Amino acid sequence: MSELLFGVAGVPKGARGTSSEAGVDRVRELGLDAIELAWVRGARMGEEAARSLGEHARRRGVLLTAHAAYYINLNAETKEKRAKSRNYILQAARTGALCGVRSVVFHAASYMGRDPEDAYRVVKDQVEEVAGILREEGNPVTLRPETTGKPSQFGSLEEVLRLCAEVEGLAPCIDLAHLHARSGGAFNSYEEFVEALRRVEEALGREALKDLHIHLSGISYTSKGERKHLMLSDSDLHYGKVLEALCRLGVRGVVICESPDQAADAQLLQHTYRELCGSG
Ligand SMILES: [Zn+2]
Numbered sequence: 512m513s514e515l516l517f518g519v520a521g522v523p524k525g526a527r528g529t530s531s532e533a534g535v536d537r538v539r540e541l542g543l544d545a546i547e548l549a550w551v552r553g554a555r556m557g558e559e560a561a562r563s564l565g566e567h568a569r570r571r572g573v574l575l576t577a578h579a580a581y582y583i584n585l586n587a588e589t590k591e592k593r594a595k596s597r598n599y600i601l602q603a604a605r606t607g608a609l610c611g612v613r614s615v616v617f618h619a620a621s622y623m624g625r626d627p628e629d630a631y632r633v634v635k636d637q638v639e640e641v642a643g644i645l646r647e648e649g650n651p652v653t654l655r656p657e658t659t660g661k662p663s664q665f666g667s668l669e670e671v672l673r674l675c676a677e678v679e680g681l682a683p684c685i686d687l688a689h690l691h692a693r694s695g696g697a698f699n700s701y702e703e704f705v706e707a708l709r710r711v712e713e714a715l716g717r718e719a720l721k722d723l724h725i726h727l728s729g730i731s732y733t734s735k736g737e738r739k740h741l742m743l744s745d746s747d748l749h750y751g752k753v754l755e756a757l758c759r760l761g762v763r764g765v766v767i768c769e770s771p772d773q774a775a776d777a778q779l780l781q782h783t784y785r786e787l788c789g790s791g
Contacts, residue, residue: 512722512763516574517781518545520726520767523774531564535573543777545574547616547767551581553599554606565610575610576724576765579603579617585637586620586630586665593637596620600641604652613765614653614724616684619674620665630665635674642680653682655724660689660737667693668707672714683711684724688740688769691748692732699749704756712760723764727753728776740769743776751783758788 522534523541531548538546546568554577556564568575580599587593603615619638622630642654656674659666668690675681690698690707698707711719729746731738743750757766766784770776 512765514544515757515763515784516544516765517777517784518543518547518574518576518765518767519773519777520547520578520769521549521773522546523777524772525774532567535564535568535571535575537774538573539571541774541778543774543781544572545576545765545767548575548577548610548612550577550579550603550606553580554603556606556610558609561606561609565612569611574765575607575612576614576616576767577603577607577612579615581618583617584620584623585634586623586625588623593633597637597641600654601644604641604645604650604654605648607652608650612652614655614682614684616655616657616724616726618659618664618666619656622663622665627665627670631670631673634665635677638674638678638681642678646680654680655682655684657684657726658686658689658693660686660692660730660732662693662736664736668710672710675719676714682719682722682724683715684726685711686726687753688726688728688730688746688748689737692730692737695732695734695736696747699747699752701749701752701755704753705760708756708760708762720760721763723762725757725762725764725766726769727766727780728768728770728773740771742770742772743779750780751787754780754784754787758784 526537729741768777
């Protein structure tokens with residue numbers, strides 16, 4: 512990608528209605544660039560509706576991504592539950608392809624008390640199967656496992672990068688608020704953000720920084736990790752330092768904001784980034 516785009520998760524406040532189309536229109540009105548469709552209970556859209564949403568977004572020049580279901584756990588105890596989880600990702604990628612989403616983001620798994628290395632192998636098998644099926648179908652959507660906010664969840668930076676390096680068709684979703692919360696307050700300085708981005712580059716090559724998917728919002732946390740998303744101004748996360756690191760390393764791609772008023776914070780991020788970095 513040639514730019515760093517800023518967008519929102521879900522239909523933002525102030526939209527005229529609750530439809531994704533209304534969300535797209537609001538994003539355009541606000542001068543933002545992207546919307547991450549919140550398919551957190553599954554992608555339930557029919558084929559015609561998906562195609563028409565895609566057309567609507569293209570006409571307005573708004574980039575679409577999607578967030579797959581929250582129930583996904585590729586490390587679930589039973590075969591049936593793992594199959595269901597694979598299906599949620601397949602369904603999101605198939606519906607996503609119909610409406611032209613660029614990426615489908617998902618939380619891969621919980622450890623379920625397993626050794627992280629064992630969990631990794633189970634998750635990798637599942638993701639390989641899903642990616643293989645989508646490749647055979649000619650599905651162009653990029654699957655993006657996300658760095659998660661709790662140490663009980665699969666999804667440290669290392670795990671996400673390793674998965675993306677080892678499975679074809681994957682790229683990371685780096686949720687910087689989650690990394691901050693997961694680590695109990697680390698990942699909060701310019702140096703740490705640069706270091707995290709350097710690790711992306713080392714694992715996946717320079718091109719990964721030229722098409723990166725980032726989540727950024729305020730967050731509160733305890734020793735068990737993420738508690739809830741907050742507005743950036745109510746959080747201790749140094750988002751300005753994140754933006755500085757993104758600017759300095761020439762990162763391109765999409766930054767999606769998940770704060771409670773996601774549009775206001777996405778605009779704050781976009782504005783701050785432009786001040787720090789020229790027009791980007
Ligand atoms: Zn997420």
